[in-house]
Amino acid sequence: MIPQEIVDFIHSSQIGHLGSRDENLIPTIRRSWGTNVNDTKEILIVYVVQAQYEQMLKNFNDNGRVALTLGEWPSHRSYQFKGQFLKAREMTPDEVAFQQQYRAKPIFLVKDMGFSDEMAEQFTYYADFVIEFKVEKIYNQTPGPGAGKAVELAK
């Protein structure tokens, strides 16, 4: 089970990168646009843009291995979640509402970096698709002495 402290972090993070690899162990990476946790805190629900995920979905269906890194700026706090792909599906109406609320975070971040409202809006995608995976391991990736250390899953 994902510890509550990390669940809180997941909800506050503004940056997401999802990764996979193909049958030749060649990795690929795309942005993700919001993450949620299921009721039992074992599954991550990641919001993405389907048109950008053709290769990623092929990889997930072929070998199932998933890596997701979420980051918080400007604290640099970051965690990586590794696990097994479960399914890809359309978003529910509740998830569409959740993701639209989530967009405010990266938009604020981009504006805080000095970019215009228009660029921040354009930069931040509306997700239209869901990747679900079961979390097996969590690693602290915040730069510093704790970087790379595994986070113990809750019972």
Next chain:
Amino acid sequence: MGITLEDLHPAFQGVVPSAIITCSAEGEPNVTVLSQVYYVDHEHVALSFQFFGKTIRNIEQNPYAAVLVHHPETLALYRLDLRFEHRETEGDIFDEMEMQLEAIASMTGMEDVFKLRGADIYEVKSITKLDDWA
């Protein structure tokens, strides 16, 4: 004409953080945030090696990696597909990366954390623009 590394020169100033993915010999992908991508020449970049982490272990087993970089003027996102070639721990590239990393650390309040251990040189196999709006 395709996108060249020269076209992406502004993306290598560290204004917007990048991300890197590698994969272990056992097939486990690993994604991490990357503070620095450095232009070496028209077909190579250098990535900062700061911590003895999974990324470093992975590229020693499997040389393929990919990084995402944002153009700092348009915010357009590009993926560079890479193959690790070698590590430099001294010389002009290392020295320039060290100075650039110090500047990035200073801007982001990470002076006590960021320390360059090596400049990892990668061949750029392909560059893909991932956003169509910019």
